[in-house]
Amino acid sequence: MQSPFADPVDLRSDTVTKPTPGMREAMARAEVGDDVYDEDPTVHRLQERIAEMLGKEAALFVPSGTMSNQIAVRVHTRPGDEVLLEANCHIYNYEAGAPAVLSHVMCRPIPGRYGVLDVDDLDGMIRPPGEHYAQTRLVCLENTHNRGGGRIFPLENIERICKWAKEHGLRTHLDGARLFNACVATGIPPQRYAEHFDTVSVCFSKGLGAPVGSALCGPRELIQQARRIRKVFGGGMRQAGVIAAAALYALEHHIDRLAEDHANAQLLAQAIREIDGLQLDPPEVHTNIIWFHVRPTVASATQVAQAAKERGVLLGVAGPQTLRACTHLDVDRARVEYAAHVLRAVVAELSGRGTPVELRHDETW
Numbered sequence: 001m002q003s004p005f006a007d008p009v010d011l012r013s014d015t016v017t018k019p020t021p022g023m024r025e026a027m028a029r030a031e032v033g034d035d036v037y038d039e040d041p042t043v044h045r046l047q048e049r050i051a052e053m054l055g056k057e058a059a060l061f062v063p064s065g066t067m068s069n070q071i072a073v074r075v076h077t078r079p080g081d082e083v084l085l086e087a088n089c090h091i092y093n094y095e096a097g098a099p100a101v102l103s104h105v106m107c108r109p110i111p112g113r114y115g116v117l118d119v120d121d122l123d124g125m126i127r128p129p130g131e132h133y134a135q136t137r138l139v140c141l142e143n144t145h146n147r148g149g150g151r152i153f154p155l156e157n158i159e160r161i162c163k164w165a166k167e168h169g170l171r172t173h174l175d176g177a178r179l180f181n182a183c184v185a186t187g188i189p190p191q192r193y194a195e196h197f198d199t200v201s202v203c204f205s206k207g208l209g210a211p212v213g214s215a216l217c218g219p220r221e222l223i224q225q226a227r228r229i230r231k232v233f234g235g236g237m238r239q240a241g242v243i244a245a246a247a248l249y250a251l252e253h254h255i256d257r258l259a260e261d262h263a264n265a266q267l268l269a270q271a272i273r274e275i276d277g278l279q280l281d282p283p284e285v286h287t288n289i290i291w292f293h294v295r296p297t298v299a300s301a302t303q304v305a306q307a308a309k310e311r312g313v314l315l316g317v318a319g320p321q322t323l324r325a326c327t328h329l330d331v332d333r334a335r336v337e338y339a340a341h342v343l344r345a346v347v348a349e350l351s352g353r354g355t356p357v358e359l360r361h362d363e364t365w
């Protein structure tokens with residue numbers, strides 16, 4: 001079976017998108033200055049725009065979502081403080097231990113339901129005052145939740161948790177790497193999610209399709225401190241307008257179209273549901289991320305990924321039996337239909353239930 005597409009259908013992550021011709025043109029035209037001198041007009045425009053979209057006073061453009069989150073952790077805490085976060089969240093699991101390395105804080109991971117917490121999960125987790133104890137200082141949530149399967153964090157839970165946090169003198173941060181996916185899927189405007197948090201991080205390099213960059217948004221005074229910490233972390237950038245222009249272009253052109261990614265994810269999820277030997281986990285797909293398991297008697301995740309790769313479809317391997325697929329700007333409906341077809345064929349072949357499926361180029365999926 002040979003892929004009808006020139007390039008692999010890359011579903012490993014929504015970070016693999018390449019800048020579109022329009023985006024590259026915007027980058028080429030960008031007016032620039034030295035942003036460490038705070039003189040890059042395009043970076044200024046981006047920061048003002050994203051702050052306004054999130055209803056925050058100020059924003060800071062940074063190289064990555066990890067840096068954005070970790071600057072927030074640093075801004076909100078002092079060494080020895082404790083951060084409450086969901087056990088499968090990105091900040092705790094996928095940022096190389098940065099809270100310990102960069103901010104000398106302890107993390108207290110709290111198991112959620114596909115990444116979602118409610119006040120009852122957190123109540124009682126605040127340590128008492130006294131010299132024996134770390135000081136609980138910060139609550140971090142993630143929306144959409146990556147390891148939770150692109151899960152949308154319900155607004156009511158956010159409202160309850162942030163209200164509770166405020167009442168107890170805790171700061172709050174939202175890892176909104178894919179906040180716009182949640183907004184497009186629910187119709188809830190970004191500022192309605194953001195208003196409950198002290199700081200919010202958003203990524204331009206995921207579904208929005210920019211090559212690089214994230215922003216940390218919040219009150220002016222905190223963002224001023226964040227700017228200094230960005231320098232400490234090595235994230236001060238010079239003529240960053242070139243990449244800020246890509247992020248501005250993405251905000252202008254690539255938000256509404258996230259709905260296409262969500263529709264494509266539904267299509268792939270439905271195919272996976274119907275394949276004996278695969279299991280969606282979570283069973284419902286909210287946005288653009290699909291996690292699924294392959295039954296051990298069929299194959300390992302690596303075997304499935306390898307067989308799919310040979311047919312021009314790239315999947316993420318996330319555990320011995322676990323795979324991840326993300327839909328994004330660079331995979332259109334035809335490509336997702338092809339990926340579904342490949343999964344069907346691969347699983348049938350690996351489970352020895354079918355002869356290898358031959359694919360004709362004129363076949364429609």
Ligand SMILES: *Cc1c(COP(=O)(O)O)cnc(C)c1O
Nearest residue numbers: 064065066067090142146175177
């Ligand atoms: C991708 C991602 C980030 C940031 O990752 P970078 O690779 O550092 O840009 C943060 N949080 C979540 C939930 C993510 O998926």
